[in-house]
C-alpha cells in the first residue's frame with residue numbers, strides 16, 4: 151500500500167470554536183490512540199499535520215484546527231459536505247495503558263487543548279479503569295476557550311475536576327472565578343498549581359505551546375512531581391508524517407528523534423535528555 | 432573476467448534496461464544514461480551528484496489529484512546503474528534503512544527493485560575517509576561488483592539477477608592468484624585512504640560543543656545547502672502541490688530538501704526551530720554521525736562546499752573542543 155496517497159473523507163460538521171479555530175467532524179473512524187495525528191490534505195494547497203481531538207470511544211474523528219497558513223485557511227473555508235484527504239493515524243500516542251489505575255492530571259494551553267480533549271474523552275469513557283481526573287486549562291480569555299460547552303459542563307460535574315486560568319478577565323471569566331474561587335484564577339496556567347495538590351503517584355499529560363511546556367515542566371518538577379510520569383506532545387514542521395522526510399527531527403548528537411514517528415508524545419525524561427528540545431526556550 | 436571483455440558485459444547489461452553510468456562533463460563526473468561503454472568514465476573519484484537520484488528523484492511527481500480524488504503516479508522502468516563505488520552503495524543501504532522501513536516508501540522500493548546495480552572499484556583521493564565510516568567495502572546492496580585487479584576484473588556476484596549475467600563464456604572461475612591479486616588491490620586502496628576521523632562518541636561531543644565553537648566553525652557558511660544536495664545519504668524531502676489551469680486537478684510533487692536552508696524547520700507564524708547555521712550545522716552533523724553513522728565518507732560535502740567548510744576538520748575540532 152502506498153502510504154502517501156490520502157483517502158478522500160467527507161466533512162460531516164463544522165463548528166466554530168473561537169475566532170480562529172474550528173472543529174471539524176470527519177466521516178471516518180480510525181481507531182486512533184489519543185495523542186495521534188493525521189495528515190490532512192487539500193488538493194492543490196498541501197498537507198498539514200493535525201492532532202485528532204476525539205477519542206476512539208466516541209466514533210468519528212474530530213480535529214480542531216487553528217487558521218494560521220495556507221492549508222489551515224483553505225480548510226476553514228470548507229463546510230459540511232466538502233471533502234478533504236486524510237492519511238494516518240500517525241505517531242505513538244499517549245501511553246494510556248501505563249496510566250491505568252492512577253490519577254491523571256491533564257495540563258493544556260491554547261490549541262494544546264485539542265489532543266488533551268482526546269485523552270479526556272477517553273478517560274471519561276473508561277472512568278472505571280482510571281483514578282481521579284484533573285484538567286488544568288489555561289486560556290487567554292473566554293473567547294479563546296475551545297470546546298466551551300463541554301468545559302463549562304465539566305466544571306459543574308463530578309466526573310473530573312476542572313481548573314481554569316485566564317490571562318485577560320472578561321464577564322464570563324469573572325463569573326466563573328466567583329462561582330469556583332478554589333478552581334479558577336487569573337494568570338498563566340502554572341498559577342493553577344497553587345490550587346492543585348499534586349499527587350506524585352499520578353500521571354501527567356501536558357500539551358501547549360513550547361514556552362508553556364517548559365514553565366509547566368519546571369513548576370511540576372519543583373513541586374516534586376516525578377518527570378518520568380509526565381508526558382508531553384511536541385510540534386514540529388512535518389511533511390511525510392512517517393519518518394522519511396526528516397523535517398521533524400529533534401535532539402542533537404546521539405539523541406535524535408523523529409517527532410512524527412517516535413513522538414509526538416515524549417516523556418519528561420526524554421525531554422530532559424534531548425538537548426535540541428531545549429533550544430526551544 | 433578480462434578487461435577486454437567489458438564491452439560484452441556492457442552489451443548484455445543494456446538488454447536489461449537503459450544504462451546509467453558515470454560520464455565526465457567538464458571538471459565533474461555525473462551519472463547519466465549512456466548508450467556505449469566509450470562514454471563511461473571507468474576510473475573516477477566521485478561523482479558530483481550521488482546515484483541516489485535514480486531512487487529518490489531530485490524532483491518527482493508522486494500523485495495526481497482531481498478535486499479530492501488522489502491517484503498514484505509511478506513510472507515503471509528497469510535500468511542498470513553501472514560503475515557505482517562502494518561508498519555510494521553503502522549510502523543506498525543507509526537510505527534503505529529509512530525508505531524501506533515500515534511503512535515503506537513505495538516509489539523508492541519499486542525503483543530499488545527495478546534498478547540493477549553494478550559496482551566498480553574506485554580511485555580515492557585525499558578527501559575520502561570511508562575507512563573511518565566503515566564504508567570502503569560493499570558487502571551487499573549490488574547485483575555485481577567489478578574489482579579492478581590490473582588486466583582483469585574480479586566480479587563479485589550478490590544476486591540471482593546478477594548471476595544471470597555471468598553465464599557467458601568469458602567469465603572464469605577465480606584461482607588462487609586471482610584471490611591474491613584481489614586482496615592486494617583492496618589493501619592498496621585501503622592504504623591510499625589517508626584521511627581518518629575518530630567518530631567514537633562524537634554524538635555526545637557534538638551535544639556539548641559550546642556555541643562559541645559552533646559560531647567559529649560555521650562563520651563562513653552561506654546556508655546554501657550544497658552539502659545536502661551532493662550527499663549520498665541525505666534523505667530529506669519537501670512536498671508541494673501544483674495546480675492545473677482548471678484549478679481542481681494537478682499533481683503533488685516532492686523534491687530534495689536541505690536542512691541547511693532556513694525554511695527547513697520553519698513553522699506557521701514564523702517560528703523556526705533551527706534559526707541559524709549554528710543549529711542547522713549541529714543538526715546536520717548529528718544526523719550524519721551523531722548516533723548511527725549515516726556518513727559514508729565520500730567527501731562530497733567538503734569538496735563541493737563553496738565556503739570550503741571541511742566536515743572532517745569540523746569533527747576534529749569538535750573532538751578537541753576548541
Ligand SMILES: Cc1cc2nc3c(=O)[nH]c(=O)nc-3n(C[C@H](O)[C@H](O)[C@H](O)COP(=O)(O)OP(=O)(O)OC[C@H]3O[C@@H](n4cnc5c(N)ncnc54)[C@H](O)[C@@H]3O)c2cc1C
Nearest residue numbers: 198199200201215216219220221222264386387388698699
Ligand atoms: C503533531 C502535530 C499536531 C498538530 N495538531 C494541530 C491541531 O490539532 N490543530 C492545529 O490547528 N494545528 C495543529 N498542528 C499545527 C499545524 O500542523 C500547522 O499549523 C499547519 O501545518 C500549518 O499549515 P499551513 O499550511 O496552514 O501553514 P503555512 O504557514 O502555510 O505552512 C506551510 C507548511 O509548513 C508546515 N508547517 C507550518 N507550521 C507547522 C507546524 N506548526 N507544524 C507542522 N508543520 C508546519 C506545513 O507542512 C505546511 O504545509 C499540529 C502540528 C503537529 C506537528
Ligand code: SF4
Nearest residue numbers: 652653655656658736
Ligand atoms: S555547502 Fe558549505 S556553505 Fe553551503 S550550507 Fe553546506 S556547509 Fe554551508
Ligand code: SF4
Nearest residue numbers: 662726727729730732
Ligand atoms: S556527510 Fe559528506 S562525506 Fe559524509 S556521506 Fe554525506 S557528502 Fe559524503
Ligand code: FES
Nearest residue numbers: 391394395396410
Ligand atoms: S514528518 Fe517526515 S520524518 Fe517526520
